[in-house]
Amino acid sequence: MTRMLLTGNAAAAWAARLAVADYIPAFPITPQTEIIESLANWIDNGEMDARLVTLESEHSMITAAGAAAATGIRVYSATSSQGLLYAMEMLYTVAGWRAPFVLTNVSRGLSSPITLESDHNDIVAARDCGFLQIHCSSCQEVLDNTLMAFRLAEDARIRLPVIVNLDGFYLSFTREPVELPDADKCRQFVGQYDAQNMLFRASRPTSQAVAVLGGSPYSYFRYETHLAAQNGLSVYEDVATDFEQHFGRHYDVLEAYKTEDAEIVFVIMGSYSSKAKDAVNSLRDAGQKAGLLRPRLLRPFPAKHFQQALKDVKAVAVIDQNISTGMGGVLHTELSAALYGQTQAPQLIASYMGGLGGRDISSEEFFEMAKEVSNAVKKNQPLAPRLLYTETELRELRKLQAVAHVERQQLHNSRQQTKKGGAIK
Amino acid sequence: MTEAAVGFYRRMKDLPSTHLLGTGTAMCAGCGGLEALHEIYDIIGDKSIFVNAAGCMTLLSVYPFTPFRGSWLYTAMASAPAGAQGVRDALDILKAKKQITDDEDMQVVVLTGDGSAYGMGLSATSGAMERDLDFLYICYDNEGYGNTGQQYSGATPHAAKTSTSKGARGFAGFKKDLFSIWAAHQPAYVATVIGAEPLDLAKKIEKARSLKGPRMIIALSPCPTGWDYDPKETVNIGKLAVKTGVWPLKEYINGKVVHTKIPRQRQPLEDYLKCQGRYKHLFEPQRNEVMLNQLQQKIDQYWDNING
Numbered sequence: 001m002t003r004m005l006l007t008g009n010a011a012a013a014w015a016a017r018l019a020v021a022d023y024i025p026a027f028p029i030t031p032q033t034e035i036i037e038s039l040a041n042w043i044d045n046g047e048m049d050a051r052l053v054t055l056e057s058e059h060s061m062i063t064a065a066g067a068a069a070a071t072g073i074r075v076y077s078a079t080s081s082q083g084l085l086y087a088m089e090m091l092y093t094v095a096g097w098r099a100p101f102v103l104t105n106v107s108r109g110l111s112s113p114i115t116l117e118s119d120h121n122d123i124v125a126a127r128d129c130g131f132l133q134i135h136c137s138s139c140q141e142v143l144d145n146t147l148m149a150f151r152l153a154e155d156a157r158i159r160l161p162v163i164v165n166l167d168g169f170y171l172s173f174t175r176e177p178v179e180l181p182d183a184d185k186c187r188q189f190v191g192q193y194d195a196q197n198m199l200f201r202a203s204r205p206t207s208q209a210v211a212v213l214g215g216s217p218y219s220y221f222r223y224e225t226h227l228a229a230q231n232g233l234s235v236y237e238d239v240a241t242d243f244e245q246h247f248g249r250h251y252d253v254l255e256a257y258k259t260e261d262a263e264i265v266f267v268i269m270g271s272y273s274s275k276a277k278d279a280v281n282s283l284r285d286a287g288q289k290a291g292l293l294r295p296r297l298l299r300p301f302p303a304k305h306f307q308q309a310l311k312d313v314k315a316v317a318v319i320d321q322n323i324s325t326g327m328g329g330v331l332h333t334e335l336s337a338a339l340y341g342q343t344q345a346p347q348l349i350a351s352y353m354g355g356l357g358g359r360d361i362s363s364e365e366f367f368e369m370a371k372e373v374s375n376a377v378k379k380n381q382p383l384a385p386r387l388l389y390t391e392t393e394l395r396e397l398r399k400l401q402a403v404a405h406v407e408r409q410q411l412h413n414s415r416q417q418t419k420k421g422g423a424i425k
Numbered sequence: 426m427t428e429a430a431v432g433f434y435r436r437m438k439d440l441p442s443t444h445l446l447g448t449g450t451a452m453c454a455g456c457g458g459l460e461a462l463h464e465i466y467d468i469i470g471d472k473s474i475f476v477n478a479a480g481c482m483t484l485l486s487v488y489p490f491t492p493f494r495g496s497w498l499y500t501a502m503a504s505a506p507a508g509a510q511g512v513r514d515a516l517d518i519l520k521a522k523k524q525i526t527d528d529e530d531m532q533v534v535v536l537t538g539d540g541s542a543y544g545m546g547l548s549a550t551s552g553a554m555e556r557d558l559d560f561l562y563i564c565y566d567n568e569g570y571g572n573t574g575q576q577y578s579g580a581t582p583h584a585a586k587t588s589t590s591k592g593a594r595g596f597a598g599f600k601k602d603l604f605s606i607w608a609a610h611q612p613a614y615v616a617t618v619i620g621a622e623p624l625d626l627a628k629k630i631e632k633a634r635s636l637k638g639p640r641m642i643i644a645l646s647p648c649p650t651g652w653d654y655d656p657k658e659t660v661n662i663g664k665l666a667v668k669t670g671v672w673p674l675k676e677y678i679n680g681k682v683v684h685t686k687i688p689r690q691r692q693p694l695e696d697y698l699k700c701q702g703r704y705k706h707l708f709e710p711q712r713n714e715v716m717l718n719q720l721q722q723k724i725d726q727y728w729d730n731i732n733g
Contacts, residue, residue: 056555064511
């Protein structure tokens with residue numbers, strides 16, 4: 001076991017190498033590029049026995065990934081943001097094939113406006129496609145959970161592709177100390193790829209992904225996929241137990257931080273949970289019993305885990321780093337659905353949206369949220385969803401707009417004068 | 426390419442007398458695409474995997490039945506060549522790692538209509554050729570989005586009536602020259618075929634089968650429902666497409682284009698147009714002499730360039 005400084009991207013690449021992936025269909029996109037560059041270099045230098053092929057789009061990349069997995073080899077790929085959306089048709093398609101492989105998504109806000117920085121609208125857009133989703137908050141977790149993802153995808157009870165999500169910049173380009181597990185131990189943990197009943201061979205003609213006529217066979221296969229995905233929670237727990245036995249680190253489906261006696265619990269996904277944990281500590285120092293829940297699995301959704309963890313908690317503040325336009329935070333909606341009608345459910349499930357396009361969520365904002373939620377609970381009042389944005393931010397943006405407007409007006413005026421003044425020299 | 430490798434199909438009687446592809450599929454009566462596929466499959470054989478894009482032929486394999494003796498993978502409309510890439514690479518990896526023997530290998534065949542080949546799938550096809558993917562691509566070209574009711578596609582010929590060009594002038598655009606677009610990538614092989622000329626088709630598929638790299642086939646596929654004619658006329662219309670010079674039978678290999686069947690005495694184009702409902706507006710209520718001349722001139726120009 002070696003400890004080294006690794007970015008989230010490097011951690012993901014290392015996991016694919018340690019899992020002995022056979023095939024990497026690729027397409028470059030920021031901020032994921034480092035993953036495929038690392039893998040390409042290792043392959044070129046003979047440090048990794050795999051084949052990397054750059055396709056002409058993510059749509060093709062996912063098609064090739066699914067087709068290769070359906071032929072019976074271990075496949076890994078990575079994408080981000082626009083790439084994930086460009087591949088969307090194929091995400092649904094290859095999940096329907098029940099092709100097990102692992103895809104890293106480096107979360108990045110979606111166009112428009114175009115940005116390179118992180119939020120979760122890309123990954124939540126893929127929530128219904130049939131891929132399982134693991135969300136990471138540290139580089140170590142990226143490495144470990146990518147290894148675990150291969151086990152999860154390939155498990156006979158699941159047989160579905162898995163996305164491991166890490167936040168662009170905050171994890172992708174941040175170096176953290178990461179324990180690099182021993183290669184032989186990883187090989188032993190992940191195991192040889194077992195194609196089970198999914199392979200194409202000359203001696204064993206097979207038809208995959210054929211058309212169905214009517215709703216009955218269609219429903220049958222869709223339900224099968226749903227039921228398999230739901231097995232993900234217990235299989236993840238099995239895999240996590242085995243992982244702990246191998247490597248000593250444990251991962252829960254739902255991470256709980258100081259929730260035992262908490263009166264207010266923040267719920268947040270991904271790397272911003274580090275900011276939230278920091279805020280929880282400060283709030284506790286200030287005398288407020290705060291805690292944090294972070295779903296590591298978004299699909300399947302750990303509804304029962306949430307119900308259990310939030311028993312007797314008065315208030316929940318869900319912070320969504322995404323917006324379902326015209327509705328609100330996706331995690332808030334899902335958690336509310338999971339808690340609705342539960343006895344001992346929290347009195348208040350407040351919704352905050354923030355951290356879009358890499359925007360920070362400051363400690364003050366966590367304090368403000370805690371205050372607002374506590375007051376609402378005391379007064380037994382509902383709380384409307386809030387969009388995190390400070391007055392200073394708004395003033396700065398308006399200032400920029402004003403400057404641009406003045407510049408534009410001046411340019412326009414000088415053009416008018418040139419016209420009046422006759423021909424341009 | 427040695428002559429010996431292509432020498433098997435010299436006469437009509439060399440062609441297989443029974444078909445490998447099963448019957449009773451959902452294709453329309455008189456489907457020119459299915460006619461070509463039957464002939465092609467006889468030569469490719471069952472050691473193959475057909476990677477399919479959305480189109481008419483997607484309905485060949487309907488759960489839980491298939492007419493194919495070999496394997497099948499449906500992908501999506503745009504990315505069948507990428508599916509072929511995944512399968513080909515996986516088989517190569519398995520062979521290299523000695524996890525399968527050579528006799529478990531298969532011909533990887535992409536099967537798409539013109540909607541995919543001429544349009545949505547062109548980028549994926551270009552990518553596959555650029556990567557020198559070892560695969561066979563078969564486009565059954567019925568000159569429109571046939572499976573959805575024959576709306577015009579990038580393969581629709583000028584003036585043809587389609588569900589989205591019902592006006593008096595028919596389709597305003599011109600058929601895209603996919604053969605040249607493909608050939609510009611300098612793949613191992615490009616050929617046009619038609620089911621109505623089975624010997625020419627057999628020779629080309631046999632040649633394609635013996636080569637490595639991208640081998641690209643466009644089969645003009647007369648379509649009774651889309652072109653509006655009696656299903657029994659499929660073979661006749663196919664033969665007319667060749668005799669009138671509408672569908673030049675040719676191949677690209679080693680940087681050269683060779684015409685494999687040059688109609689020395691070309692029949693007037695009218696003979697081909699008249700028997701299809703999609704061109705009826707050129708003859709009724711009155712003859713559109715200007716348009717008919719234009720269409721004939723275009724054919725003549727093509728062959729003038731070929732024949733020098």
